[in-house]
């Protein structure tokens with residue numbers, strides 16, 4: 027069944043006006059996504075005829091855009107992904123933890139997406155694995171599924187990862203399963219503190235290696251002292 031309104035309908039109705047209103051602020055990749063979504067499964071992308079050699083029945087099918095941002099093209103991929111993750115589920119309760127980048131770092135992430143999003147995943151998983159392995163907490167090796175969201179519900183840039191972990195794990199010697207307490211996996215405060223420490227250390231290391239780019243109003247952060255000063259509110263947080 028066709029949903030009543032699709033993103034493509036909105037783009038087709040209001041896309042041109044939006045592009046005019048934001049001229050100069052939309053990147054080429056963003057414009058390409060809009061055009062792919064607008065043209066997906068329309069005559070603009072051409073089509074092909076599917077025919078049955080036995081009964082002679084035929085139909086015209088328009089080509090899909092296959093853009094990774096297109097909701098229509100990714101719907102099937104999302105369903106497959108979900109079914110595969112469901113097959114991975116263990117007969118245990120699951121916990122949901124969210125790791126968020128503070129606003130000061132979100133700005134840096136916006137200009138260094140691949141590097142900083144990668145760091146976000148690394149720091150989040152390292153935090154979960156370290157605290158779970160600690161005998162004071164669970165004392166086990168856990169499994170993790172993590173998903174990156176770069177936008178918050180207010181539709182502003184707000185990078186965070188959702189982490190789903192089973193309520194238990196394997197003992198260090200691999201011999202048996204340890205269950206966590208039913209309503210509790212790991213203390214959020216401890217997780218937050220270690221995450222911040224790991225993330226900042228890795229971010230500063232990237233800066234020292236000269237791998238971060240700074241543009242526009244953030245150009246001054248290329249200088250080491252300005253960069254550290256910018257991060258001070260995050261470093262001081264406890």
Ligand SMILES: [Zn+2]
Pocket residue numbers: 062063066067090091092093096097098099100
């Ligand atoms: Zn598409």
Ligand SMILES: [Zn+2]
Pocket residue numbers: 175186188
């Ligand atoms: Zn989210």
